[in-house]
Amino acid sequence: MTAFDFAVTVALGAIVGSTAAGAVGLPADSLALASLFMLRGAVAMLRRQGLDRLVDNRPIMP
Numbered sequence: 001m002t003a004f005d006f007a008v009t010v011a012l013g014a015i016v017g018s019t020a021a022g023a024v025g026l027p028a029d030s031l032a033l034a035s036l037f038m039l040r041g042a043v044a045m046l047r048r049q050g051l052d053r054l055v056d057n058r059p060i061m062p
Contacts, residue, residue, distance in 0.1 A: 002056050008040055 012033070019029045047056070 004043055011036055
């Protein structure tokens with residue numbers, strides 16, 4: 001799991017929590033979820049095109 005994957009997981013939890021609490025309206029939460037999924041897809045395409053060094057974490061010590 002990359003740092004980006006972790007950040008998306010935390011953001012998804014926050015969005016679902018705000019929906020459950022009724023803090024923000026459902027349309028705003030739906031837009032936030034759609035934005036996260038589109039961003040996730042864009043990062044996946046970058047990885048597939050060989051730019052995984054920009055996205056993935058590499059260990060510093062062997």
